[in-house]
Amino acid sequence: MCRLYPFFVAISLVALVCCFSPTPASGQANTPIPNMDLKHFDAVPGPYALWGVHTARGLGHLGIFAGLLNNYANDLLVIRGANGYISRPIQHRMTSDIALALGLFRWIEVGVSLPIFWRQIRSNFPLGQNVVQGDTNIGDLRLSSKVMLMHNDKFKGFGLSVVLDLSLPTGGDKMLMRSSTATFTPRLILDYRHSSGFVVALNAGYRFRGRAQLLD
Secondary structure, three states: OEEOOHHHHHHHHHHHHHHOOOOOOOOOOOOOOOOOOOOOOOOOOOOOOEOOEOOOOOOOOOOEEEEEEEEEEEEEEEEEOOOOOEEEEEEEEEEEEEEEEEEEOOOEEEEEEEEEEEEEEEEOOOOOOOOEEEEEEEOOEEEEEEEEEEOOOOOOOEEEEEEEEEEEOOOOOOOOOOOOOOEEEEEEEEEEEOOOOOEEEEEEEOOEOOOOOOOO
16 A cells, blocks of 8 residues: 655645745744644544544554644633733644554554644733734644554454654743653554444553743
8 A cells, every 4th residue: 555645745845845945933032932732633644544643553664654734722721810911822823743653564553743833923922921822833743653453454443553752852942832751652442443444443642741831
């Protein structure tokens, strides 16, 4: 199996160049912004995922997947002060996730994904800075490995896998685009896949990451 999208890959390469080009800003704030990853969605590098949810199925031996997933978020974080003051650290965010995956020996899948924040708008943040600022950069690089313990075709539609995700703090510094430390997330994946194509999946896991503080 080979699923490649050359056009998307070309766009992604251009995006990496654009990420490091300077962007205009008005009213730069002097108060430092902490490193904190506020994403609500992580792209799954593989063709059988249900958007952001893993399934137990993976690529066959030497199967390749490449894709570009796009999403928009509004008001990821809103701070309301006692005097009615409202601050929006992330008011708007446009993101593309480059995702690549490779299957090995029919029971292992390895992948990598990198978010590109095309435009992130913050309003009245840091607190007391009445500015509207636009930022562009990359996010944290995420490495993923899946071990398929039960294949759907061998267990009457049921599948079982273990997924290990490791995120590295490679994102834009002091822009709410990166974690303060590396992040490790093990998951257990159980799904049922019917011959008609119907799939239901359950993901259970725990995220290990460092502590971060936005405000005193």
